[in-house]
Amino acid sequence: MSENQAGPTLEPTLSEWLKAREETARHLATGAPRTVDETWVQRLADLLATERSWQDQYTELIALGSPDGNFPSSNR
Known part of the structure; x- marks a missing residue:
């Protein structure tokens, strides 16, 4: 299995x-x-459920590349 998979x-x-x-x-x-x-x-x-799921997955993937494995908390 390659790294991309x-x-x-x-x-x-x-x-x-x-x-x-x-x-x-389109509806709006x-x-x-x-x-x-x-x-x-x-x-x-x-x-909305898909967007939350997508954001969670994306955050987890980004965190994989961080030094401590955690996604930084928001400054907002």
Whole structure:
């Protein structure tokens, strides 16, 4: 197994995250009345869960390259 194949991969999660964001942007751009649409609400919930997952995975990957193995805390 090569070094590039070891560990977690972000591509599947990133692809789904970007797709969900595009779907949300298209939905908001339609100018349709902002009624509660259960399908859209579910997609938004999925987007937010995917985004949290993606951020966690990305943070873990970045931390692998740091001297102490930890991602620095935010200054914000």
